[in-house]
Amino acid sequence: MRTVYLDHAATTYLDPAVFKAMAPFWNNIFGNPSALYREGRRAKQALGEARASIARILNCSPGEIVFTGGGTESDNLAILGIAKAREEAGLATKSHLVTSAIEHHAVLRAAESLEKQGYTVTYLPVTPDGLVDPDMVRSAIRPETLLVSIMYANNEIGTIQPIAEIGRICRERGIYFHTDACQAAGALPLDVNRLGVDLLTLNGSKVYGPKGVGLLYIKQGTRIAPLIYGGGQERRLRSGTENIPGIIGLATALKLAAENRVRENARLTKLRDYFIDQIMRRIPKVRLNGHPTQRLPNNVNVSILDIEGEAFILSMDRFGIACATGSACDSATLEPSHVITALGLPYEFAHSALRFTLGKQTTRADLDYTLAKMIPVVKRLRRLSPVHVSLEARTVTAPKAFIGQNFPIKARSRRRQ
């Protein structure tokens, strides 16, 4: 059966060149880089070359890169590591963080854990298009602010944030600035000087590299403490025998991404806009979530009203088509997408939100096949649905269905200002 994979934002397959580059490092160049003998030296050299290669892409020095076990770990290291270092240095004055309502859970949950320890966190709201306003960042910064963390591009709605502008503001005020660039890596420039960041998270699994490996760029002079102790690898900031095959894979993937970025962006943008245009034309009552142009070239996120996301995904799976949803029914915690909710939309829009993220292998024929299958699926699910949500709705459509139950009815983001 024909399969169409449209969930590249969740994870990607390995590029064949990445697979090839990693191959010698399982059994051939397998040594522990900390060892003195030749197997160790060879591994150490490969590690150094990978680090240098990535440093060229980020325009930083190799010593500023710390390899981790993935994007989530890098986010945790950035946020909790900065806080920990501050505490260990005895600086009792700085205890506030600024982030956005649409960050990845790795950032939000880490921030929440700091709140439990007495920190205050400002979760900045976003515009209806999902953009962070740099002026709001400026007004949120206080004398006791320690860190600002705003993701480069959002994984659900693809919105690209004004990182360079926010970076300038943080530099003016002397605040550490972290950005999660996991979704941005394939499509956007990663020059850390231009971005003005002190910390930057990257991982392999979104750029046709291996899963389970990532990195954190840490600007020289940043006061940060490790979360993982042990043999002292990665300048004591991330102990543990280095995942050499993974790191080689990550470096290769990032190199390929940087080389192909412009060409691939052009190709994907065209396909993305074609797909969005076709959906909006051929299916009524659809809302595009996120900014129309300040958006990742491969991201399509639409709320197809009156139908529920998980039912849609199961129906599409029958045709070999894979996509994602912001519906509560599809999340392990039964909560609707916090990103869609942060756009000021009622939960029904999250329930109906579908994300299609295109990739290297996606062709126009794939999109036409997807459209041909999804239109009857939408029709069928709408025939089964009792709700009639209006595109202009900003509060829940059928509140009486929830009488006597403690359902949060108003359309407001989980996060207060």
Next chain:
Amino acid sequence: MRPRKIKPDRRRADLVDQKGDAWVYSGIVKDHFFHPRNFMLKEPKDESGFDGIGVIGSPACGDVMKIWLKINPKTERITSCQWRTFGCASAIASTSMMSVMVTENGGLTVEEALEIRPQDIMARLEGLPERKVHCSVLGDKALRQAINDYFKRTNQSHRIIVEGAKVIDKALNITDRDIEEAVLDGCRDLAAVQARTKVGTSDPSCLPEVEQLIRFYVEKYYG
């Protein structure tokens, strides 16, 4: 009935929850999802021909179910149970299975239908994963609401069962849910709520509590 746990080969899993339990959508759930029974093909413009209508939402996830019942007045058997569901495959399958259960073999009487529990719906579906259990609860609640509506329409209010609702006006059997519904319909003060529900007209001692509830619901929905 326990859902089949597939530990080793999770490639077949349709759902994998945080605890790592994999669950394959049972054949029956898939059948009811892709071939739902008794759903309402065309939403009726005139709903007076139905004997009981229930709309219920799930606070767990936001799914919404609507049920239209036709009940034989003499035998009190449910002759038709049509429905529509805004929700996942488990929710749609639960409503479909529930509709089959109440109408098969000539149809259950209203009293028999009230004895159905969420576990019975789940058993007929051959199980649902833990985080989808609330879908069967929703189906059960929707059925009860439709039956309560039938009791209201046929002036049998004494048979109405509302779980968890607190009776505020004992004389007229008005619950906090009735007040909530009035506020949702636009009544924002005591005068409006009283005009609609007659609450407190024969027993004014409940009025302080009524006013407190009105303030609470106005704040909740319009604050």
